[in-house]
Amino acid sequence: MSADPSIPPAALSGEVRLPEKLAEVEPVRSVRTPIRLEYDFIPGSASSGYLNAFADRKILGQRSPVDGAVFVPPRGVDPRHGAATPDYVELPDTGHVGGFCVTRLPIPGRDDLEIPYVSAWIHLDGADIGFLGLVGGIDTSEVRMGMRVRAVWKPDDQLGRTAENILHWEPTGEPDIPVTAAGTNAWHAKQAAESGEQD
């Protein structure tokens, strides 16, 4: 490979000649063509159950038939085993913060978000994976992994079939859970505790 990127490949080094009638025409540098596509989302059975329950201020997960792990949002399958997860579990609207990001730049379609904001993996009590949520009611510099939180819901007359029903998650004021048992560590901590009980 040539060490000099300014030297074009030999096959492309020939001069490009425009037809004479185009010689005086201003060259086109770029053309912006905004496009949009609108479509109806038809959820599958797991997402339907999840989104319908949200309208009643309920959070539904699904339980793995293999080892009882609870998934939220439910997707109808345990991705570790490829097993269908037909059984729903109602989950409380409390949990803890796992990993999180203090975001200091705007994102498209969310002009309503004040910057900086904290997006976090919320690990609900009784669930074994996290799902995304906004953390509020606390200074962004005070947010911690393992911090206990509860959901702040929209007023009843504004509820829809959407995860956006939860405005944000606010601290409960309870003691943090240890980082070693928080977020993605929670599953292993639970397994270890259960095997300890069996011994």
Place this chain on the structure above:
Amino acid sequence: MAERTAVLGVGQTKYQTTRGDVSLPGLVREAAYRALEDAEVGWDDIDAVVVGKAPDFFEGVMQPELFLAEALGAVGKPLLRVHTAGSVGGSTAVVAASLVQAGIHRRVLTLGFEKQSESNATWALSLPQPFSVSINAGAGGYFSPIIRQYMARSNAPELIGCMVAFKDRQHALRNPYAHLQQQDLTFDQVVESPMLWEPIRFSETCPSSDGACALVLGDEAAGDASTKPVAWIHGAALRSEANNFPGRDEVNPQASRDCADDVFAQAGITDRRAEIDEVEIYVPFSWYEPMWLESLGFCEIGDGWKLVEEGATHLDGGDLPVNCSGGVLSSNPIGASGMIRFAEAALQVRGMAGDHQVDGARKAFGHAYGGGAQYYAMWIVGADKPTS
């Protein structure tokens, strides 16, 4: 036994914010011509073409491999497209190599590209999903919590990420193809740059680049016939895993460890740090250098940041130089970025890396990851033909 396979030629375009002088077909053809010239072969010598790029909705051109078939000289030849998100450049090279290793084709052209100036990756990665709240800000928003976990786990000093970013930008000054050429950048400027996705600073992130990278791969006879040094493939591996399941180790995913174990075993390498002379790993956010060094087994778990701090990964004086090209932190045409890692590893063992050459490099490691740190592609190339 698999057919021995070599990298015969490498072609890259100068990575930059906007290649306004060329269309997508023009961009890929430039990289392809450079690779053919380097390999000293013509279009007629190519038996098949394997293309990779990041998701189609980045540029909004669906199935661009069909639209680019003529530009890539693929009309009337087998043309294959690979999809594995950000790791795609690496996966594409591995798939292309497998067609030669399997004895199906003698010479294969493989290419990855992205024209970020004609797309908006952060927007494309922040699409609203009906079953989730819409708050994730692109790749940085996704990887920031994982980096935070690594920092907590390893107790690494706070400025390790800045050290990686400064090192890669210094390396880039020695690679004329690299996008960022920040002659006057100081370490303090890296540290003082604004937080975007805390704990990730602006200077610790990759740029948005236009560019393409191409490789010509050949079988043993083609490699033997080359008048220039070639890079022999000693191992090539792919792995993937789901991005959210109970107990997933997001910092050090199992798919990453399994892929590394496979590729090093294929190459017969037991002491990874001692036997590899140059490493090109996919580091779009600075902290991923120590994280991957640990996951890939170049050091013990928890020690990755120490290699950074000691300068072990610097081209000047380091025993394990990492991303001598400047890496993804200095050039990021997403669909090409993985292949650039593989290509730079090949240039190193061919002794053709110019000012960023590691003296006497005999074996080099190329790496790419993608999606939610869930897709992996790796290869090891050597100056010598593999014995097995």
